[in-house]
Structure formats: C-alpha cells, structure tokens
Amino acid sequence: MRYAETGFNLEIDLTRGNIEKVATDPKDTAMHLGGLGTNAKILWDRVPPEVDPFSPENLLIFSTGLLCGTPATGCNRTIVATISPQTQLLAYSMMGGFLAPELKYAGYDKVIFRGKSPGLVYLWIHDDKVEIRDAAHLQGMGTLETAERIREELGEPKAQVAAIGLAGEKRVYYASIEHGRSSASRGGIGAVMGDKGLKAIAVRGTKDVNIASPERYFELCNEVLKYIQHRAENPIKGVPPILAGIGSPQEMAIHDEKWHTTSFAWGNARHRRKDFWTKEIARQWRETQEKAVERLISCYNCPMKCGAIISYPALGVSKYMMKCYSKLTYVMGAMADDLEFGFKIAGLAQEYGVDGYTAPQVMAFAVELYEAGILTDKELPGFPADNQERFFWLLEKIVRREGIGEVLAKGTYWAAREIGNGAEAYDRNTIKKHEQIPIKLGMLNPVYFLMYSTGAKINITQIEGQMPQVPFATREEREEFVKDWIQAPNEKIKEFFVNWELRGENSFPYYPTPEMTCEIVEWQETMHYIDDAVGLCAGLSSFPIKPPYHIHNIPQFIAAATGMEMDEDKLWEITRRNRTLIRAINARRGLRRKDEKPPQDHWKKRFPELEAKLLDSYYRFKGWNEEGIPTRETLAKLGLDYVGADLMERGILADGEDAASAEAPAEAPAQKETN
Amino acid sequence: MTDEKKKKIIKTIRIDVDKCNGCRACEVICSAFHAEPKYSSNNPARSRIRVIHEPLRDIYIPVYAGEYTVAECAGRDKYTIDGKEYDECAFCRASCPSRVEFKEPDSGLPLKCDMCEGEEEPLCVRWCLADALIYEEREEEVAEEDVLTEQEDLELGLESLAKKYGLKQIIDTVARMSKED
Structure with a gap:
C-alpha cells in the first residue's frame, strides 16, 4: 500500500482522446517527494527545450502535493506546472481551495495533459470513471459560471472544478486557472490550458487516503492546530497588522491598508503615495469592505480565513470569491482611490480568468504609453478619459485579443518590444519577462536581491519568507523576538537577526554579508520548495513570520504520513535536488546570469559590485557555475547524473570546466556588472 | 413509581452557521x-458530519448524522431565513434514500454520529477553530419510564431489524450465528 500518495497518475492525451491510469515509481517520491518536485522530474524527462509552450508536446500537469488529502491542516494546494508562453521557462503556480484533496480521494496524485484537443473539452474524474466531455457549450463562459454549469450538468454538487475563462481560451499570456476562491495565475498556465483546448477539470473522489503511522500523525496535526491558536492570540509585535498574523495576508478581514498603499508603488510601478492613507480613506475603505464582504471563507481543512465571498450587487458584478491582494492591485494600478472599483473589476477579471498581478500592470503600462504619446487614439480608438473606465476598456480588449489587446495580451515585456518607439523603457517592473509586484524602495536589500534575481517562481510575492524583512529597531526587541523563534533552522540565523541593525555597520546593504545572505536565502527558499512539494499552504509555513509548520516539524509529518525515513538533513537534500533540477530545466531553455536581476529601479540605491558578489557567492553556495548552471559534480552529488550528462551533450556544460560552454544557447555572453 | 424522575445526559453540538468558514476540517x-x-x-x-455548502448562496451548514430512515420525506419544504432560501434537507440529519450524505461510499450502509465515543468531546468540535461547532452536555430530567433499559433498547433495535428484514429472517440469522460460535 502507498501512504499519503495514491501511487497513480492520470495521463490524458487530448489529441487522441486517450486516458490512462499509470502507476508511479516510489523511487521518484523518495527523490523528489511530490507536487512541484515530481512535476519537475516529468518535465525534465518529457519536455525537451525545443518544445514550444504552445505545442502539443508541452505538458500541463495538475498535481497534488505529497500530503494533500491527509488530515494535516492546510495541505490542500494544487501545483500546476508547464512551460510558460511568457517566460519560455518552467512555470509553476499553486492554488489552494479543494481540488487537490478531491483528486487524491479520487485516487490520483497528478493529472498530466499532453496534445491538443480538436474541440473545446473538459475532463470529468469521478473515482475510477474518467471521461473527456464536450465543452463547446461552455466556450467564452466565465470561470465561476463554468464551474456551476458543469456541476449542474453532471448532477454532482460536490464536484470540484478548475476552469479557464475567455482569456485562457484566447491564450492571453497571463491567463489564470480559477477554482472558486483560489487560482493558479502566474506564468500564463491558463493560456497553455486554453491552447490544449481544455476548458476545465472536474473531480469527485470518495476513496481513502492512507497514513503510515496514524497515532503519531494525529498527534502532529494536533500540535499544529494548537500552535495556530497560540498565534491567533499572540500576533507578532513591531510589524504592521497585515504581517502580524499567519495565513495569507488577511486582506479580506483587515481594513487597515496603510502598509500596502503607502509602501507599494501605484500606476505602472511608478509612484509612491506616502501620505495616501488618510483618516477619510480609512473610513471609506472600511465601509466599502464591510459592505462587500459577505463571509470570510477558507480552503480545505484550514481554519485561516484568507478568502471572502464578495457580494456587492450595487456594483453590477455577480457574487464571487476573492482572496488576498487582488483587492488592491487594480485599484493601485489605475491610481484609483476607490476600493469599490477594486471589488468591481476584480470580479470581472476573475470571470475572464486573468492574473490579478500582471493584468493591472499591463493596463497601467498601456495608460502610461498613451499619456506619453507612444500609443495614440489610432491604436486605442475610443479610449475613455477616466482611468477606471480605461481599465475596463483595456480588460475587454485584452481578453478578446482585439485591437491593441492582441499585443497587450502578451504582457509588458513582449508588448513593449512589439510596440517599440521607446515603449521598452516603460517595461520597468518585469523579471525574466514576468510582471512583479510593484515595489520601489530605497536601499538595496541583499536577501531580496538574491530572491528576486534567482527565484524559479519568478515571483517575489510568493517567495517571501519567515525572516522579518527589516530588522526591529532595538536589540532588546530582537532578542525578545528570537526567544520563542522555534522556526529558525539554527542558532546562526538567530544571531544574524539579533545583530541586524536599522543603521550603521550592521545594516543594509552590507549586512547581512553575502555569506549570511546565502544562508538566509537558502532557508527561505527551501521552505517554499518543501511546501510546493508536499502541498502545504505557504500561509502556514514558508511565508509568514513564526508559522505553525517549519523545518523542524515537517520532516516528522512526512515520515509519519508516508512511512519513508525522513529527517531535516534529508529534507534539505531533497529540496536542493528539486531546486537544482528546476534550475537545469531553465538553464537548458537558455536561462543565464544576465537574466538574473531585479527591475532596474526596484531600489533607488544600487551597488553593482556588491550585487555581483552576492550572485557569485550564491551560485558558489549552490554548487552552480558562474553562469548559474549547476555543475556536473553538484548534479552527481544530488543523484542527477543524467541531468549533467544531458547538459554536457547539449554543450551547456563543458568538460573540465565549470563555466558554461561558448556554444550555450544563451543570447549573448553574460555582461557582468563589475570586473 | 411512575412520577419518579431520573436524570439523563443529553449530548448536543450547538451549530453556529454564521461562523462556519466551509473548511470541512470536521469531515x-x-x-x-x-x-x-x-x-x-x-x-x-x-x-458522519457534512458541511452542506453553496458558497455563492452563502449557505454553510454543518450537519451531523442522525438516524437512518428507509423512506424519503413525502414533501420537501423550503425555508427562507434572513433572505436566504434553504432546502429543508440542508438541516436534516437523516441518512436517507434521497441523498448521498451519511452513507458509506462503497457499501451504501448508513452512517451515524456517535459523538466520538470515548473522547472528551467530539473531534469535529475540537478541530473547528472557527467555533461553528460547540459541544454541550445538558442534564434533563425524564420520567423513569422514558429511560430505556438495556433490554428495551435491544428489543427496539430488533424490532426495527424485523421490520426491515422480517422476523423469520432475523430468527434464522441469529440461529446461524449462534451455530458459528
């Protein structure tokens, strides 16, 4: 018997309409755990770099995490992976909700799609019964409406559905996959789903998920619940309210948005509005939010209430569910002071199925180009004068790829280059062609420099970590903080934190030192790789300060659930393997050092020499060469010899040297900022 | 004799549907x-507990399983409470032919809540950090004749089995089982 996982994947060939249930190799679980880890293994093995994202050979994988469907609180994430049409690299995006556990109960760990369906279809999984069904009647339908319709026509109110909207069908490069209050939005995976002619997947499962050491597992689960209660009663002192608790940032429950609205940039990642949060705004926004939020809701088996049912008939949008930050992205992108606008456009955008981070930035970018005269009334006929109306106008164009929408549907990077005429200068907030959260700060933060530059998620908002982002003002506060910091991996990290000052020698940018920075980054990203492999919500683990899951208790969860031998060292090694394998997939697709940089104006104060040193230190720390490609030795140590051999054969790694070969497919040799 | 009162512990779960966040940790x-x-x-x-939920209608009702019933209700009523329309079944605890709730998925046998016999409180209550489920015990005084003796309890159980399968089949089964012993 397999524990925690089912031991079966579904392989769906959409071209031929073929469905197969395939037993998986337990060795892959031992090497990569599950979720993102095994997704990466499959993508490495089966999607060579020649495969275009919009080709039938690209795979779209819906995966459960290893612990999804077990009683562990918050283990409910679906990890979707494919090759991104926007970045041309591996894209993976996670969503909470109810899909992954349902898939486990149906008896599958993953659903792997290949090929392209001749007509629009959806997949219906009901335990052992799996069928590809016609979806012609769902064409152009909104994501939520599609889910309702499917449940109705199947007569299965308990079916869990994930669907794309019009944007996915039209292959908008930032189309999302929506599932109730959750979505897998980043990297354009909804576009790949649309390209495959797959409108939705619907799942109903009624089988058991087994646990290897039941009593022990139950005990661990109870400890986590107890700690969640403890944290509810003990918010972190000295940080803004939005950072004091656990879960996703509590955007639906908390009205106080001073921190986001005054620290993050508005418009096309352009303006800081440090005095935005007035008493009057605070009052208006509270009123709007209280009117809009009907109920706070949760994902499967999790007490955190990060989502909400939004019901605001006066706005003219039907009821929908929202989580987290999309409440603010459109408001801030449109420079609108009006939270009602945010609730209205987010509801519409969700039905169309676009990413709530990228979409408003692309729109803000278009508005800026118009104001700069690079786009004119010729390209934007009938463009409204009011900024909020402009956003609605642009949304309609983008999701239909009509007129200027055809270009904007590719995101700021590609659109800027197609529009030309100086538009490139307005592509000012992307990393590796992907829009980032609009934060523009003063002083370089070395930890975030590395996480921004090198993160494979290519998305800072989801790689934040358990280390506070700035030091506390006094040593006493810092010493107080570390007293019950059970989540820290070791004493060293605590020491780094205690000695970290706001000003003076031990402050940004030279503190933490590159060596310390590498260790902090390694820890923070390790936590994310663990979560994304086991299906744990980052909001209870890698993301917030002092979460209930951490590097010390997760190995015990894995051991008790699966029966595998597991300890902290082993877990670090597995995540290092997964991190390195994903690195290799992207290196094989051309990723090089030159791509590893934050937006130029992310920090006002930049330090080219220090930044080069940070990258050098980090690559060395990881066992990668100076182009950021894992060396053969590193790969061999992680049991990935076959990856090393492939990189050699392709000339991406060369014999006897750790540097990238001159024949590497990178566009140009790396331009180092120093030396 | 008949007017003598006895104390009986009634175990209940108080359900606050407004507090339910729909996470299904109870399940x-x-x-x-x-x-x-x-x-x-x-x-x-x-x-043996289900969250009857329809997010877009803001309906979240945890219901725990009660008695098995052989037949579905003759009529199905709708209730409107605070402007929300509820199907009567949403509040019903029966394992019943009209729905999938409270049946073993493989055998179809009815499920019934036992308040987690042996635990201090039902575990669904302990795991509901939203406090939508609150365990309560209350003492009720009942006339002694209302308190079933073990013998009466047994007879009641047998009667319902007899109703379902026929007395003859029950006798045959008991006879066969005692031979096997």
Missing part, C-alpha cells in the same frame, strides 16, 4: 477518527 477528522485502525485513513465521503 476530515471525523472520517479519520472512525477509520480502522483509528486515524489510519481519512475520507470525507465516510464522514
């Missing part, structure tokens, strides 16, 4: 607790 832990061996598996489809 998870219920099915884990009742697995054999305990906690060795979980499967909400085996749970």
